[in-house]
Amino acid sequence: MLEVQGINAFYGQAKILDDVSFSVGAGEVVALLGRNGAGKSTTMKTMMGMVSSTKGDVTFNGETIKKLPSHVICQKGLGYVPEERRIFTELTVMENLEVGKQDKRPDAPFWTPDKLFKLFPNLAEMRNRPGGQMSGGEQQMLSIARTLMGNPSAILLDEPSEGIAPVIVEQMAFTIMELKKEGLAVLLSEQNLHFAKLVSDRAVIVEKGSIRYQGTVKELEENPEIRDAYLAV
Amino acid sequence: MGFYLAQFLTGLASASSLFLVASGLSIIFGVTRIVNFAHGSFFMLGAYLAYTFVNILPHGVLGFWGAIIVASLLVGVIGVFLEITLFRRIYKAPELFQLVATFGVVLVIQDLALWIWGAEDLFGPRAPGLGGAVRILGEPIPQYDLLLIVLGPAVLLAVWLLFNKTRWGTLVRAATQDREMVSALGVNQSWLFTSVFFVGSTLAGLGGAIQLPREAANLLMDLNVIGEAFVVVVIGGMGSVPGAFLASVLIGELNAFGILIFPEITLVLAFLVMAVVLVVRPWGLLGKPDAVLRGADGPPEQPLKPFTATSKYLVWALAAALLATPAIADEFVLVLLSDILIFTLFAVSLHFIMGPGGLVSFGHAAYFGLGAYGAALAVKYLGVDMISGLVVAPIAAGLGALVFGWFCVRLSGVYLAMLTLAAAQITWSVAFQWQDVTGGDDGILGIWPAEWASEKMAYYYLTLALVGASVYVIRRIVYAPFGYALRAGRDSQLRVEAIGINLKSQQWMAFVITGIFAGIAGGLYVYSKGSIFPDELHIARSVDGLIMVLLGGIQSLIGPIVGAVSFTMLEDLVTRLDYWRIIFGGVILFIVVIAPEGLAGFARKILPESLTGKKNEGVQI
Numbered sequence: 001m002l003e004v005q006g007i008n009a010f011y012g013q014a015k016i017l018d019d020v021s022f023s024v025g026a027g028e029v030v031a032l033l034g035r036n037g038a039g040k041s042t043t044m045k046t047m048m049g050m051v052s053s054t055k056g057d058v059t060f061n062g063e064t065i066k067k068l069p070s071h072v073i074c075q076k077g078l079g080y081v082p083e084e085r086r087i088f089t090e091l092t093v094m095e096n097l098e099v100g101k102q103d104k105r106p107d108a109p110f111w112t113p114d115k116l117f118k119l120f121p122n123l124a125e126m127r128n129r130p131g132g133q134m135s136g137g138e139q140q141m142l143s144i145a146r147t148l149m150g151n152p153s154a155i156l157l158d159e160p161s162e163g164i165a166p167v168i169v170e171q172m173a174f175t176i177m178e179l180k181k182e183g184l185a186v187l188l189s190e191q192n193l194h195f196a197k198l199v200s201d202r203a204v205i206v207e208k209g210s211i212r213y214q215g216t217v218k219e220l221e222e223n224p225e226i227r228d229a230y231l232a233v
Numbered sequence: 234m235g236f237y238l239a240q241f242l243t244g245l246a247s248a249s250s251l252f253l254v255a256s257g258l259s260i261i262f263g264v265t266r267i268v269n270f271a272h273g274s275f276f277m278l279g280a281y282l283a284y285t286f287v288n289i290l291p292h293g294v295l296g297f298w299g300a301i302i303v304a305s306l307l308v309g310v311i312g313v314f315l316e317i318t319l320f321r322r323i324y325k326a327p328e329l330f331q332l333v334a335t336f337g338v339v340l341v342i343q344d345l346a347l348w349i350w351g352a353e354d355l356f357g358p359r360a361p362g363l364g365g366a367v368r369i370l371g372e373p374i375p376q377y378d379l380l381l382i383v384l385g386p387a388v389l390l391a392v393w394l395l396f397n398k399t400r401w402g403t404l405v406r407a408a409t410q411d412r413e414m415v416s417a418l419g420v421n422q423s424w425l426f427t428s429v430f431f432v433g434s435t436l437a438g439l440g441g442a443i444q445l446p447r448e449a450a451n452l453l454m455d456l457n458v459i460g461e462a463f464v465v466v467v468i469g470g471m472g473s474v475p476g477a478f479l480a481s482v483l484i485g486e487l488n489a490f491g492i493l494i495f496p497e498i499t500l501v502l503a504f505l506v507m508a509v510v511l512v513v514r515p516w517g518l519l520g521k522p523d524a525v526l527r528g529a530d531g532p533p534e535q536p537l538k539p540f541t542a543t544s545k546y547l548v549w550a551l552a553a554a555l556l557a558t559p560a561i562a563d564e565f566v567l568v569l570l571s572d573i574l575i576f577t578l579f580a581v582s583l584h585f586i587m588g589p590g591g592l593v594s595f596g597h598a599a600y601f602g603l604g605a606y607g608a609a610l611a612v613k614y615l616g617v618d619m620i621s622g623l624v625v626a627p628i629a630a631g632l633g634a635l636v637f638g639w640f641c642v643r644l645s646g647v648y649l650a651m652l653t654l655a656a657a658q659i660t661w662s663v664a665f666q667w668q669d670v671t672g673g674d675d676g677i678l679g680i681w682p683a684e685w686a687s688e689k690m691a692y693y694y695l696t697l698a699l700v701g702a703s704v705y706v707i708r709r710i711v712y713a714p715f716g717y718a719l720r721a722g723r724d725s726q727l728r729v730e731a732i733g734i735n736l737k738s739q740q741w742m743a744f745v746i747t748g749i750f751a752g753i754a755g756g757l758y759v760y761s762k763g764s765i766f767p768d769e770l771h772i773a774r775s776v777d778g779l780i781m782v783l784l785g786g787i788q789s790l791i792g793p794i795v796g797a798v799s800f801t802m803l804e805d806l807v808t809r810l811d812y813w814r815i816i817f818g819g820v821i822l823f824i825v826v827i828a829p830e831g832l833a834g835f836a837r838k839i840l841p842e843s844l845t846g847k848k849n850e851g852v853q854i
């Protein structure tokens with residue numbers, strides 16, 4: 001349902017992505033793996049229309065979304081959870097959720113704050129707390145919840161496990177499984193192979209802006225040389 | 234007792250109008266990060282439109298307040314129109330562009346207002362039913378003032394509710410922090426920004442409209458109010474509406490009581506308060522640390538390139554041509570050329586602080602004017618000769634820069650820019666208000682060159698020599714270790730401080746240097762004209778400098794020279810026409826939209842490499 005075909009991307013003169021192609025099927029969880037600076041976030045930003053690409057195409061439900069502004073892409077049902085969470089620190093939890101709110105969509109689960117508080121019980125206890133006064137893990141949950149308020153049918157999750165306590169990482173894995181159950185397609189960027197293994201169906205490895213490997217997580221497990229070549233251990 | 238209370242209430246009443254303007258400015262800035270000079274024009278339009286509608290609509294209470302509301306909303310619509318046609322294109326441009334573009338709008342609106350409403354001051358009617366006065370402790374207080382005193386807090390409350398209790402307000406507050414993220418969450422930023430402009434300009438329009446019964450609508454309202462509004466917004470904290478309220482009351486009271494103590498220097502008091510507030514709280518009373526706004530940064534600056542061999546020859550050829558000109562040119566041309574040279578130095582000194590220094594100075598006229606007034610006052614009171622006058626000029630300007638710079642380098646970004654602007658407004662107000670010493674509006678006359686330089690040709694050579702030497706020295710400074718450190722500091726403050734350079738004192742020194750050279754330009758100017766008026770210190774003069782730098786492009790050292798030459802010639806051509814402001818403003822807007830890298834940048838794209846050294850791009854450090 002989500003397809004990236006041969007995109008490139010530049011920051012100024014520097015070429016960051018080169019001919020990147022992969023796809024995510026409906027209800028599938030795909031891990032986008034790679035070291036620091038490999039180009040994972042840039043790939044996601046390009047998909048969201050935040051970084052422009054001169055080549056290739058990005059399609060969502062068979063429709064091209066390249067060149068569309070971010071808000072239109074989001075309104076088509078593609079959710080984005082950025083790295084570093086980017087919570088609105090001045091706004092309360094409820095207000096953060098309000099910003100993410102979009103209309104109900106026929107092809108995707110419908111989320112309300114109450115339903116999200118069941119998924120993230122921690123958040124329920126701090127409805128009126130400003131985002132700036134929350135821990136990293138809490139912010140990460142809020143960031144995901146905020147994106148879900150847009151009722152996406154596919155979601156891009158940029159390093160949800162980064163800088164978070166192990167207990168919360170486990171909870172995060174559980175959340176992703178829940179989303180999968182709800183029928184969402186998930187593209188998950190990760191450096192943490194262990195975490196990616198828990199939740200993903202397939203893995204795509206980027207290195208220096210190019211795709212170096214695609215396959216099931218199981219195959220990757222059985223190929224330690226690939227793992228060691230492209231992923232930090 | 235009663236008298237002081239009356240004075241206090243007057244202060245509160247003027248605070249209300251000021252608050253409406255300042256809060257609108259603050260709201261627009263908070264979200265769009267545009268420092269909107271045209272906000273003062275919105276205020277002025279509010280007053281004029283209210284005047285028009287009061288006369289059209291049936292007289293009476295309904296008609297009067299109807300006119301005020303219609304006028305404010307219409308100003309809001311004008312704000313929306315400008316946002317869609319112009320501001321939208323420049324959200325990502327550097328501050329300088331935005332400022333100059335908004336100033337282009339100021340010029341255009343000034344001429345439109347002149348054309349529609351004429352040059353005469355237009356007195357509005359009293360508010361029906363509120364024309365009288367109430368006695369409080371024996372003092373008559375205008376009823377209308379009492380209404381304004383209530384209106385201020387009422388608007389504060391309304392704006393607070395709008396921002397904190399509606400979805401729109403939530404989205405706007407979110408966008409203030411991270412526009413890109415708001416967009417990625419499915420919110421159409423364009424319309425959000427447009428609506429913010431509507432609210433902000435409606436508030437400015439309302440501020441102008443309700444001022445009508447107290448102050449005649451006139452063509453000077455725009456720039457007069459914008460200076461004060463900037464002070465308020467900076468004191469209150471940019472983007473903070475309650476802060477704007479607090480600061481408006483502070484400034485309103487300061488004016489009300491200051492006028493009893495030092496009628497000449499009320500604006501200086503405002504500045505002092507602002508300086509103290511900023512030193513104690515660099516982000517204003519209720520502002521927040523200026524977090525780096527995400528999703529709004531422009532391209533990184535290219536390194537400066539030394540002259541190529543070909544361009545060196547060109548410089549020598551130009552120097553030769555300038556030396557030879559008097560042989561063929563008449564006096565008129567020589568005067569124009571002297572002007573061009575003087576403003577070239579002014580622009581080069583401004584470019585020095587803005588380009589290599591990385592410090593945006595919106596009030597460069599201060600140093601130009603301090604130089605000019607320094608020399609003029611020395612002549613008037615000490616009777617010094619021309620040489621001494623030309624020595625006094627840079628000293629006066631340098632001292633001014635020493636004082637202002639000390640405050641300025643403590644700040645960064647927009648706060649810095651606002652403080653430089655306020656500093657210029659202060660010097661202007663001293664020159665304008667302190668009649669006994671500076672002659673006020675009448676200026677200082679009779680500052681003529683010494684005998685040996687009184688011929689136009691002699692003075693031209695003097696100017697050429699001083700400007701040439703100054704530009705050469707500035708260029709040497711830029712390529713000296715000091716210049717490298719300055720540029721390094723501009724590009725990465727942390728790293729420079731980590732290697733043991735005290736960036737603040739470097740920047741302070743840069744302020745003094747730029748002040749000295751602008752002062753030389755000011756000194757040359759006063760002797761070439763024979764007189765000096767407060768206008769030379771006004772916002773418009775500062776903006777002239779910014780336009781010159783912008784025309785030439787900020788990223789090259791030749792830029793300000795190209796800019797000053799083209800600006801001065803264009804001005805010379807255009808100002809002879811009626812309605813020159815609209816033409817001039819139009820040209821500015823056109824350039825900002827079409828050639829955002831400036832004329833020199835534009836030329837670099839199309840000129841051959843032998844002239845521009847394009848090959849070096851990215852390699853030279």
Ligand SMILES: Nc1ncnc2c1ncn2[C@@H]1O[C@H](COP(=O)(O)OP(=O)(O)OP(=O)(O)O)[C@@H](O)[C@H]1O
Binds near residue numbers: 011083
């Ligand atoms: N705004 C930017 N300007 C210039 N270069 C950038 C910018 N953002 C990222 N880069 C560069 O682009 C490359 C890819 O960055 P990206 O953020 O996509 O990596 P990543 O795989 O997400 O890494 P990480 O795991 O550290 O988040 C890096 O070399 C980075 O230095």
Ligand SMILES: [Mg+2]
Binds near residue numbers: 041083158159
């Ligand atoms: Mg990343």
